[in-house]
């Protein structure tokens with residue numbers, strides 16, 4: 001089995017965060033493809049553009065490689081289940097939920113994978129000129145975030161918008177509900193000290209979650225939300 005090259009982008013407590021490129025040489029791409037399940041191959045084949053098919057295959061191949069590394073099994077032997085709203089989780093050898101939690105996010109040529117013992121969610125966004133922060137801010141930001149955001153100069157607004165956006169989506173993904181949760185009701189601290197101040201019902205208390213802004217440099221934003229305490233099963237509701 002190929003060994004995982006490189007190191008996590010970040011390790012916090014026992015959670016590793018991997019920030020990986022989705023570009024690959026032909027031989028590497030074929031290797032990733034060979035590890036995919038039949039259903040992952042079918043998903044890949046549904047992409048109209050080859051670029052998207054290749055990114056999907058590299059992403060899910062890398063997910064298998066990295067998670068297989070933690071589990072001590074071959075990439076193609078990694079098995080997944082899905083929660084009701086689509087959040088994938090690892091299955092153990094007996095077909096039950098594995099204690100290792102993970103979450104995946106991808107955007108453009110990049111992916112983010114976090115793995116550790118506590119429930120977590122990650123989000124990465126490559127800034128996209130089709131997203132207009134000026135018209136989205138009112139829908140997405142909580143009142144205190146919007147008030148702060150409006151004090152920023154036009155040059156500062158994009159970074160702040162994506163910082164808030166990825167924080168909220170990481171929480172939505174941690175609880176497994178997706179953005180249907182109502183992201184404007186997820187309230188975080190303005191400025192750089194990342195914390196939740198308010199959460200939608202069923203997400204627990206703000207202090208239940210550890211929020212981390214991930215800095216990948218200009219044009220790429222990311223965040224991770226991670227439970228502070230261990231939970232007994234992956235299907236336990238937030």
Ligand SMILES: CC(C)(COP(=O)(O)OP(=O)(O)OC[C@H]1O[C@@H](n2cnc3c(N)ncnc32)[C@H](O)[C@@H]1OP(=O)(O)O)[C@@H](O)C(=O)NCCC(=O)NCCS
Pocket residue numbers: 084085086087088103104105106107121122123124169172173174175176177178179180
């Ligand atoms: C989950 C969701 C937030 C993903 O947002 P996104 O920015 O498009 O995508 P990201 O790159 O951050 O994350 C995608 C990955 O998150 C994971 N994922 C999928 N559903 C998830 C969920 N409900 N919670 C957490 N993670 C999820 C998958 O690994 C997915 O990768 P894949 O599609 O390549 O397998 C978004 O799709 C969403 O809101 N879904 C709502 C789910 C829902 O309500 N479904 C109703 C039908 S049952």
